[in-house]
Every structure is written in structure tokens, then in C-alpha cells.
Amino acid sequence: MxxxxxxxxxxxxxxxxxxxxxxxxxxxxxxxxxxxxxxxxxxxxxxxxxxxxxxxxxxxxxxxxxxxxxxxxxxxxxxxxxxxxxxxxxxxxxxxxxxxxxxxxxxxxxxxxxxxxxxxxxxxxxxxxxxxxxxxxxxxxxxxxxxxxxxxxxxxxxxxxxxxxxxxxxxxxxxxxxxxxxxxxxxxxxxxxxxxxxxxxxxxxxxxxxxxxxxxxxxxxxxxxxxxxxxxxxxxxxxxIVTAASNKLRDASNKPTRDPCLEWLDRQPARSVIFVSFGSGGALPQEEMRELALGLELSGQRFLWVVRSPSKEGSVSANYYDAESKSDPLGYLPEGFVERTKGVGLVVPSWAPQIEVLAHEATGGFLTHCGWNSTLESHVHGVPMVAWPLYAEQRLNAVMLTEGIGAAIRLPETKEKVTIAAVVRDVMVGERKGALVRAKVAELQKAVEEGLRxxxxxxxxxxxxxxxxxxxx
Structure with missing residues (x-):
């Protein structure tokens, strides 16, 4: 101009x-x-x-x-x-x-x-x-x-x-x-x-x-x-998307302090942690929440999980308009889960600074609902995805990401702990499909940088x- x-x-x-x-x-x-x-x-x-x-x-x-x-x-x-x-x-x-x-x-x-x-x-x-x-x-x-x-x-x-x-x-x-x-x-x-x-x-x-x-x-x-x-x-x-450099919001009170989950990530090896989050409006039915917990434990991989209180099947509208959990979500986890996994995993209730987590060098995977903002954030930071779509256009996004560009591995419709564990391991350390996904997101990260120049x-x-x-x- x-x-x-x-x-x-x-x-x-x-x-x-x-x-x-x-x-x-x-x-x-x-x-x-x-x-x-x-x-x-x-x-x-x-x-x-x-x-x-x-x-x-x-x-x-x-x-x-x-x-x-x-x-x-x-x-x-x-x-x-x-x-x-x-x-x-x-x-x-x-x-x-x-x-x-x-x-x-x-x-x-x-x-x-x-x-x-x-x-x-x-x-x-x-x-x-x-x-x-x-x-x-x-x-x-x-x-x-x-x-x-x-x-x-x-x-x-x-x-x-x-x-x-x-x-x-x-x-x-x-x-x-x-x-x-x-x-x-x-x-x-x-x-x-x-x-x-x-x-x-x-x-x-x-x-x-x-x-x-x-x-x-x-x-x-x-x-x-x-x-x-x-x-x-x-x-x-x-x-x-909001970048890690510009994202100064911690919560509603705009605290400038660094989130404890980032300090936990500081102590983990590079690309070793899978970040698990279903967005501000996403919550799982209680049985799927249980299978996810057991699947993460079975995978043997380090994880950072943003836990939300369970939803009724298919119920997301209330969460969309009010993203705060009304009860302690950690109380819905399997008995003993937090104690058994405290050496390799961290669960945080309701919210985590997603941009900073995805940008952290310890983060090597993202189990996501495939919301488009989360998908773009994953591409920007070169993080491979496990696709677990919930509602809106997320299933369509999952099809494009898995069957199209190859930047994710999708979980099957029946969410069982053994399958969850296998897919998480594949995305994080797999030598075949997982390796291809990791290579593809690295390409996309470069493409993002070139497009914005x-x-x-x-x-x-x-x-x-x-x-x-x-x-x-």
C-alpha cells in the first residue's frame, strides 16, 4: 500500500x-x-x-x-x-x-x-x-x-x-x-x-x-x-494463531507467572512428552476418560494431560459457552492413577497454556480433538498428532489430517486402553507410520515459516x- x-x-x-x-x-x-x-x-x-x-x-x-x-x-x-x-x-x-x-x-x-x-x-x-x-x-x-x-x-x-x-x-x-x-x-x-x-x-x-x-x-x-x-x-x-511470544495470558487475572506445568516440562527430555487436551469445550464421557487414563499409563510414554470433568455423551454446548469445570476433574480418574504415574505423567485440571506447551522442546506429540486452532498450532510448532475428534468439524479435520496430508494417526471409534497405548507409542517413537507423521509435521512447520515471510x-x-x-x- x-x-x-x-x-x-x-x-x-x-x-x-x-x-x-x-x-x-x-x-x-x-x-x-x-x-x-x-x-x-x-x-x-x-x-x-x-x-x-x-x-x-x-x-x-x-x-x-x-x-x-x-x-x-x-x-x-x-x-x-x-x-x-x-x-x-x-x-x-x-x-x-x-x-x-x-x-x-x-x-x-x-x-x-x-x-x-x-x-x-x-x-x-x-x-x-x-x-x-x-x-x-x-x-x-x-x-x-x-x-x-x-x-x-x-x-x-x-x-x-x-x-x-x-x-x-x-x-x-x-x-x-x-x-x-x-x-x-x-x-x-x-x-x-x-x-x-x-x-x-x-x-x-x-x-x-x-x-x-x-x-x-x-x-x-x-x-x-x-x-x-x-x-x-x-x-x-x-x-x-496466538504465538508463544505474544501469549501473555495466564488466566482471567492475567498473572505473569510461569505455569508450573512448564516447569515440569523443563525437567523432561526433548520430544518425550505427549500433550493431551481436548480444547476449551471438549470433555469425554466417563468411560472414555477412564480408558484414556489407562491407555496413557500402559503406553509407558511421558504425558501432560489437561483433565476436564466428564460429559454426557455428545454434550458439548454447555462447555462451549462456559469452559470452567464445575467439579474437581481429577476425582473422576481411575483410583490410584495419579500416584502410579507421577514419575512419568502430570495431570492438570481444566486448563494449561497450550501454546507454550506445544512450543516447548520437551513436547513430542499432541493427542487432540482436532479443533482447527489446535491443528494449526500443532503445525506451527511441528508436533505430530493423535486424532480423537469430538464434535463440530473435528471429524472432517481428522480425515484430512490422517488420510490426506498424513500429519496424524487417528484412534478407532471404540476407545480402548490397549489401542490408545499403541497409537500413542506409534506417534511418539514408532519407526514406521509414526516416523512418517513426525517427518510430515516437520515439513509443515517449514512451510508455515516460508508462507509468513x-x-x-x-x-x-x-x-x-x-x-x-x-x-x-
Whole structure:
């Protein structure tokens, strides 16, 4: 951007959940650092937790956080899926959002939101914001699925999980029906209708900003770059994650002290510890939690496990909106487990500084739910993965990571201690499949570094986005 051109101001809407807020905030930081872009970052009241408030308070002056007024959600059923809750909250917030956007100064050159905020394009249009962009926080595989979802839904009379053949999309790994997004597994669910509705609006975007990079999904990226009438241009600008250097948050009180689990890692050999965490919203049923504990013990590998209280089967919505455990999760572990494994393992309740753990030289593996932010963090730090997907798009991510790029080994559906132990050993020290996975993530780590350099693919994509915004003024 030429010096004589005023730096643009943009408005960004982060739908509920830290997994949506963090990458959008990182995008705003990168835009400020490279192009002096200023941002109004809008968030929802439902997730205005102490953790979120501390995160927003830590942002640089170029980013101005604004929380939308609360809306009532009490009429939603207690078992309403995450996707339904987010869509309803967004829709009910549109009048307030329109008023805020209309009053912003300087006038925003663009409005950016993630997939659950597609209806907010109406507010941006009414407020006179000319450029409306979709920030897609997931993989290119997931974006491709959304772009084809309306026609797929119309062409599939029954449930996706009952399909005899996998779903085949341009450039993508074949996706078994059972591994499609969890809200698409029940056609009669309100969440299914929400997802199709959002997908139908994707074509209204002026551009897709995708939190992924070519090396992890080369064929899918190439397919989306191929021009198609009516489809917005795609900019793979990822990975957008918090780095160990910039992540100063310890907890809601923003303590600057170093976490004890990092001091424990300091005493472990290089690449010897498998980190076990299912994200801020992930919890296992109690029986699977028990098998995981016994499997880690049986593996003989060092481990650092973020333990959360068990969930009811398939219940994640409550955790997603409130990531704090309501009871001591260590009390659900097998009797004597902590004592028996204290020489090789460390269990911590509810939370650990994931970025710092993955960046630590002692960390050699990551047993993960395959949330996309966690996946990108693993690539950035070159950590091989054991895939244990839980909900949302995580099963699709697991397919891409295992059957596509080969950066993970997936556990079978039946979670038994013997299998868990075998897969953990394979990823950590295996000489065949595990060795290939470790080599692949090392390649991806280099690809990330190259993409973020001056002239790299992600940097060039971000430059293209800003040029588009400036040209629209």
C-alpha cells in the first residue's frame, strides 16, 4: 500500500467462542502490523467471561473492542446445539449491530465476520459498508463442503451418516458420511437448517479469508483458486494463531507467572512428552476418560494431560459457552492413577497454556480433538498428532489430517486402553507410520515459516485482501 493512501478501518464480528475470537483478533493484529489497519472488534455478550475480557484488554491500541448488548436466549431449549445458539444470538443482535456500524468513524472500508455471522451481512449492507468478507476460521476442506452444502443437501434424501459411499468434493479427501460436520448428522435438527441457510449466503461475500495454508491442503486450495462464476475469490491467509511470544495470558487475572506445568516440562527430555487436551469445550464421557487414563499409563510414554470433568455423551454446548469445570476433574480418574504415574505423567485440571506447551522442546506429540486452532498450532510448532475428534468439524479435520496430508494417526471409534497405548507409542517413537507423521509435521512447520515471510503465500494473500479494500474506497 502506498504511503499516500490512508490506512483502512475495518469492522470485525466474532461470533461466540474463544475459538472464533482468537483467530479474528490475530488477523486484526497482522493487518495492523503490516498495513496500519485499525479495527473495531465486535463480540457477543453471551461469552463475555473473565477470560474473554482479559483477552480483549490485552489487545493493541489498533483494535477497539465493542461488546454487543445482550439478547435473550432463554426461550431456546437446554439441549440446543452450539450452532443453533450462535445463529439465533447473531440474528437477534442485528438491530444493535446495524446501529453501531452506521455510527462508526472512520467509516469502515470492510466488514468481516465468520461463518456463523453471515446474517450480519444484512446489518453491514444497511449501514452502508461496501465490502463484506467472510473470515472462515476452519480448513479449506470445510469451506469447500460449505460451498457445496446446499446442492449436497438437496441431492441426499436420507442422512449423511447412512451414505454407502464417501462424499467427494473438488480437491478434497473423500469424506465418509459419518465424518461430516456433527450438526449435519440429523436432518430434522434445527442446527441442520441453520448450517444450510448459512451456506446459501456464502456467495454474498466479496471475498473468503481462510485460516489455512496451501501446504496442508494443496489440492483443495488449488481447486478453490480455479475461477468459477459467482464464487468469491479465496485468500488463504493462515495460520492465524496466538504465538508463544505474544501469549501473555495466564488466566482471567492475567498473572505473569510461569505455569508450573512448564516447569515440569523443563525437567523432561526433548520430544518425550505427549500433550493431551481436548480444547476449551471438549470433555469425554466417563468411560472414555477412564480408558484414556489407562491407555496413557500402559503406553509407558511421558504425558501432560489437561483433565476436564466428564460429559454426557455428545454434550458439548454447555462447555462451549462456559469452559470452567464445575467439579474437581481429577476425582473422576481411575483410583490410584495419579500416584502410579507421577514419575512419568502430570495431570492438570481444566486448563494449561497450550501454546507454550506445544512450543516447548520437551513436547513430542499432541493427542487432540482436532479443533482447527489446535491443528494449526500443532503445525506451527511441528508436533505430530493423535486424532480423537469430538464434535463440530473435528471429524472432517481428522480425515484430512490422517488420510490426506498424513500429519496424524487417528484412534478407532471404540476407545480402548490397549489401542490408545499403541497409537500413542506409534506417534511418539514408532519407526514406521509414526516416523512418517513426525517427518510430515516437520515439513509443515517449514512451510508455515516460508508462507509468513516477506513474499510468502500467506503474506501475499493478506496484501491482496488489503489492496481490495483500499481499491473499494
Amino acid at each position: 502506498e504511503k499516500s493512501t490512508p490506512a483502512p478501518h475495518v469492522a470485525m464480528l466474532a461470533t461466540p467462542g474463544m475459538g472464533h475470537l482468537i483467530p479474528l483478533a490475530e488477523l486484526a493484529k497482522r493487518l495492523a502490523a503490516r498495513h496500519a489497519v485499525t479495527t473495531t472488534l465486535l463480540t457477543f455478550a453471551s461469552t463475555a467471561s473473565a477470560t474473554q475480557r482479559a483477552f480483549l484488554a490485552s489487545l493493541p491500541p489498533s483494535i477497539s473492542p465493542v461488546t454487543l448488548p445482550p439478547v435473550h436466549l432463554s426461550d431456546l431449549p437446554p439441549d440446543a446445539l452450539i450452532e443453533t445458539r450462535m445463529s439465533v444470538e447473531c440474528t437477534r443482535s442485528l438491530p444493535a449491530l446495524t446501529a453501531i456500524l452506521a455510527e462508526l468513524t472512520p467509516r469502515p472500508a470492510a466488514f468481516v465476520t465468520d461463518l456463523f455471522g453471515m446474517d450480519a451481512f444484512d446489518s453491514a449492507r444497511r449501514a452502508g459498508v461496501e465490502r463484506r468478507c467472510l473470515f472462515f476460521p476452519g480448513s479449506i476442506h470445510s469451506l469447500t463442503l460449505f460451498l457445496h452444502l446446499p446442492e449436497l443437501s438437496a441431492a441426499t434424501p436420507g442422512e449423511f451418516r447412512d451414505l454407502a459411499e464417501p462424499v467427494r468434493l473438488p480437491g478434497c479427501v473423500p469424506i465418509p458420511g459419518v465424518d461430516m460436520l456433527s450438526p449435519l448428522q440429523e436432518r430434522s435438527s434445527p442446527a441442520y437448517a441453520v448450517m444450510v441457510h448459512l451456506a446459501e449466503r456464502f456467495v454474498e461475500a466479496d471475498a473468503f479469508l481462510v485460516n489455512s495454508f496451501d501446504a496442508v491442503e494443496p489440492e483443495a486450495a488449488a481447486a478453490l483458486r480455479h475461477p468459477k462464476p459467482g464464487r468469491p475469490p479465496v485468500y488463504p491467509i493462515g495460520p492465524l 516477506e513474499g510468502g503465500a500467506a503474506t501475499a494473500a493478506l496484501d491482496g485482501v488489503v489492496e481490495n479494500w483500499v481499491g473499494g474506497n
